[in-house]
Amino acid sequence: MATIGIAFGNSTTSFATIKDGKVDVIANPDGERFISSALSYVDGDEYHGQQALSQIVRNPRNTIVNFRDFIGVPFTDIDARYSKLAAHPVELNGKVAYEINGNKLSIDEVVKRHLKQIKNAAEDYLGQSIESTVITVPTNFSDVQKQDIVRIAGEAGLKVSQLINEPTAALLAHLSNKDLLKEDKIYVVADFGGIRSDAAVIAVRGGIMTLLATEHSTTLGGAELDDALIDFFAADFQKKFKADAKKTEKSLAKLVAASIITKKTLSNVQTASVSVDSLAEGFDYMSSINRLRFELVGRKVFSEMIEFIESLIKKAGLENLDIDAVLLVGGTSNIPKVASTLSLIFPESTEIHAPAIDSKLPNPNELNCRGAAIQASLIAGFDDEEIQESLQPVVVNTEHISAPIGIKDTDGHFLTILPRETAYPIKKTISFTSNSNNVEIEFYEGKRNVKETVVEPEQFSDDEEDSEEEEPEIVREVEYVPGTLLAKMVLNGVGAGKPVDVIVQIDREGKMHLTGRSGDVIVKGEVSQA
Ligand SMILES: Nc1ncnc2c1ncn2[C@@H]1O[C@H](COP(=O)(O)OP(=O)(O)OP(=O)(O)O)[C@@H](O)[C@H]1O
Numbered sequence: 001m002a003t004i005g006i007a008f009g010n011s012t013t014s015f016a017t018i019k020d021g022k023v024d025v026i027a028n029p030d031g032e033r034f035i036s037s038a039l040s041y042v043d044g045d046e047y048h049g050q051q052a053l054s055q056i057v058r059n060p061r062n063t064i065v066n067f068r069d070f071i072g073v074p075f076t077d078i079d080a081r082y083s084k085l086a087a088h089p090v091e092l093n094g095k096v097a098y099e100i101n102g103n104k105l106s107i108d109e110v111v112k113r114h115l116k117q118i119k120n121a122a123e124d125y126l127g128q129s130i131e132s133t134v135i136t137v138p139t140n141f142s143d144v145q146k147q148d149i150v151r152i153a154g155e156a157g158l159k160v161s162q163l164i165n166e167p168t169a170a171l172l173a174h175l176s177n178k179d180l181l182k183e184d185k186i187y188v189v190a191d192f193g194g195i196r197s198d199a200a201v202i203a204v205r206g207g208i209m210t211l212l213a214t215e216h217s218t219t220l221g222g223a224e225l226d227d228a229l230i231d232f233f234a235a236d237f238q239k240k241f242k243a244d245a246k247k248t249e250k251s252l253a254k255l256v257a258a259s260i261i262t263k264k265t266l267s268n269v270q271t272a273s274v275s276v277d278s279l280a281e282g283f284d285y286m287s288s289i290n291r292l293r294f295e296l297v298g299r300k301v302f303s304e305m306i307e308f309i310e311s312l313i314k315k316a317g318l319e320n321l322d323i324d325a326v327l328l329v330g331g332t333s334n335i336p337k338v339a340s341t342l343s344l345i346f347p348e349s350t351e352i353h354a355p356a357i358d359s360k361l362p363n364p365n366e367l368n369c370r371g372a373a374i375q376a377s378l379i380a381g382f383d384d385e386e387i388q389e390s391l392q393p394v395v396v397n398t399e400h401i402s403a404p405i406g407i408k409d410t411d412g413h414f415l416t417i418l419p420r421e422t423a424y425p426i427k428k429t430i431s432f433t434s435n436s437n438n439v440e441i442e443f444y445e446g447k448r449n450v451k452e453t454v455v456e457p458e459q460f461s462d463d464e465e466d467s468e469e470e471e472p473e474i475v476r477e478v479e480y481v482p483g484t485l486l487a488k489m490v491l492n493g494v495g496a497g498k499p500v501d502v503i504v505q506i507d508r509e510g511k512m513h514l515t516g517r518s519g520d521v522i523v524k525g526e527v528s529q530a
């Protein structure tokens with residue numbers, strides 16, 4: 001019996017398992033690791049994945065795509081824009097359904113069939129049955145949507161032991177892969193998908209993740225880049241043949257499929273060709289596009305991505321300078337321009353984790369299912385109650401402190417004990433060596449300060465090429481200085497050169513317990529948090 005993690009998106013579904021302590025992303029029998037979330041019905045047969053997606057040109061009305069977000073949503077509330085070229089959603093008992101060969105298939109039935117295909121592919125690959133699974137969902141999925149997906153998965157024969165939200169799963173995968181769980185950092189997890197984008201600010205403190213803010217868009221994603229590319233090719237086609245490549249659904253569907261392939265190719269190489277037989281009015285279309293042109297064609301979408309991330313950071317009450325690292329997730333994050341555009345808005349010290357910058361990273365499209373697989377194996381031995389209680393190491397929306405807590409060192413600098421956004425309850429100890437007989441300890445809340453350092457450019461007196469770069473550069477960094485004094489304690493008669501421990505503990509109610517200790521000398525205090 002095995003456990004798997006499933007990332008079920010509107011565009012693709014991936015699944016993974018843990019094998020010999022390593023995450024293994026599973027391919028379906030067609031060799032696809034990113035399986036198109038698509039079903040198509042031809043002559044009574046069900047097609048799945050890319051085989052189903054390919055039917056959009058020939059058999060659009062019996063091909064179902066982009067349905068994940070319709071789970072548990074009333075028919076009147078859905079946005080059916082991305083179903084235009086495929087089966088159109090219709091109403092059934094107030095919910096979404098599709099009319100396939102004259103029969104109405106409810107959304108629940110569609111999701112069930114999709115998950116059944118996934119289950120079969122996983123069992124086929126693993127050679128054993130699946131005991132339980134963890135499925136990723138967006139942070140803004142409603143309770144009804146969550147209940148529905150668990151119920152429907154159950155009907156498909158998949159026992160869901162837990163749902164995990166997408167950005168937490170992606171970050172868990174990233175941190176586990178790099179062994180970074182113990183490094184306290186504030187991350188932006190930016191997931192650019194097909195028909196939506198989602199992002200979150202997550203603070204990692206002592207291996208615990210706290211979700212500080214989230215942002216969602218259903219008008220930003222790979223589909224917008226496809227549209228821009230389609231318009232570009234259609235204008236070229238019009239110029240060459242005086243014919244409209246978008247006139248019929250069939251020609252448009254052909255151009256969509258070709259544009260997506262071209263777009264993906266440009267993530268790896270500088271130039272890509274596009275070729276469509278009999279695109280419209282009997283004309284074949286052949287052309288090529290380079291990466292730079294594509295970046296120009298999609299520039300509006302790339303700048304929307306920046307606005308999206310900036311708005312998220314503002315929501316978290318932070319500035320770009322406060323972000324230690326950005327993790328790029330989702331299929332669209334394969335595009336090198338996404339990483340390079342985003343890196344421009346952050347200081348150099350902010351790490352950008354993307355395959356375009358570090359080719360050793362896993363495909364950003366795999367992160368969600370990798371995280372789900374890790375979580376599935378972590379909780380595999382737990383009973384239901386333990387799973388409810390223990391979301392370790394994934395804890396979301398816990399209480400957390402908004403300013404760091406620390407002490408003033410002998411130079412008057414702020415020494416952080418608990419960084420901002422640390423979730424509580426928590427206990428942390430730091431140690432130093434006393435330099436006098438009596439030790440005075442002042443506890444402070446840290447105050448954020450932006451330090452500006454002017455870096456003079458290096459002088460290349462005999463190198464003319466560098467003469468334009470002589471503007472001094474201003475580097476802005478966040479630092480913390482002692483702010484509000486919380487408490488002051490004196491350890492008398494400790495003696496110089498002795499070890500001193502300072503312990504800060506915040507209990508479940510937010511009350512702070514402070515302890516200073518050296519040998520037998522112990523002083524304790526309490527502060528109630530505002
Ligand atoms: N190598 C690549 N280069 C550029 N774009 C890619 C690449 N691979 C996939 N994509 C794009 O990524 C998008 C799909 O991303 P992903 O699989 O993360 O979406 P999803 O989470 O399943 O769907 P959604 O976010 O819409 O719910 C599509 O627009 C696809 O064309």
Ligand SMILES: [Mg+2]
Pocket residue numbers: 009010191192193194330
């Ligand atoms: Mg997605």
